[in-house]
Amino acid sequence: MAIRNVVQVGDDVLRKKCFEVTVFDEKLATLLDDMKETVRKEEGAGLAAPQVGILRRAVVIDVEEGFFELVNPVIVESKGEQKGWEGCLSVRGKRGIVVRPQTVKVEYFDRTGKKKKLTARGFFARAVCHELDHLDGVLYTDRAEKVVKD
Numbered sequence: 001m002a003i004r005n006v007v008q009v010g011d012d013v014l015r016k017k018c019f020e021v022t023v024f025d026e027k028l029a030t031l032l033d034d035m036k037e038t039v040r041k042e043e044g045a046g047l048a049a050p051q052v053g054i055l056r057r058a059v060v061i062d063v064e065e066g067f068f069e070l071v072n073p074v075i076v077e078s079k080g081e082q083k084g085w086e087g088c089l090s091v092r093g094k095r096g097i098v099v100r101p102q103t104v105k106v107e108y109f110d111r112t113g114k115k116k117k118l119t120a121r122g123f124f125a126r127a128v129c130h131e132l133d134h135l136d137g138v139l140y141t142d143r144a145e146k147v148v149k150d
């Protein structure tokens, strides 16, 4: 495993729409391993592949409920609303208030290409929405009603 450099806001790679993962190979496994090591070192709640310069639809989420790797994730259902603070490893020194769904159901693939589902609530749901936005070139600052210096 290796720690990868986290791309910072201003870099075009953060504004691109990512491509679906079509090959579940060793390269994908290495990317996910590296993303895990990187998000833990940076003490983030999640990290998306474009944040390490890879335009593929893969994210990792590291929250109280556990560590999750989501490949080609799609939100199939959202419910409710929550308002709260968010930050991003690609937008250092800032945080903002963002409205997100309270609950989301997600369909995704694991690193071996097996189809899975999960339901996330509260902060977990917030992290899922934040990371999935990255796959479409969206940053939380685009949605925030208020952004302040940390």
Ligand code: CO
Residues within 6 Å of the ligand: 087, 088, 089, 090, 130, 131, 134
């Ligand atoms: Co982020």
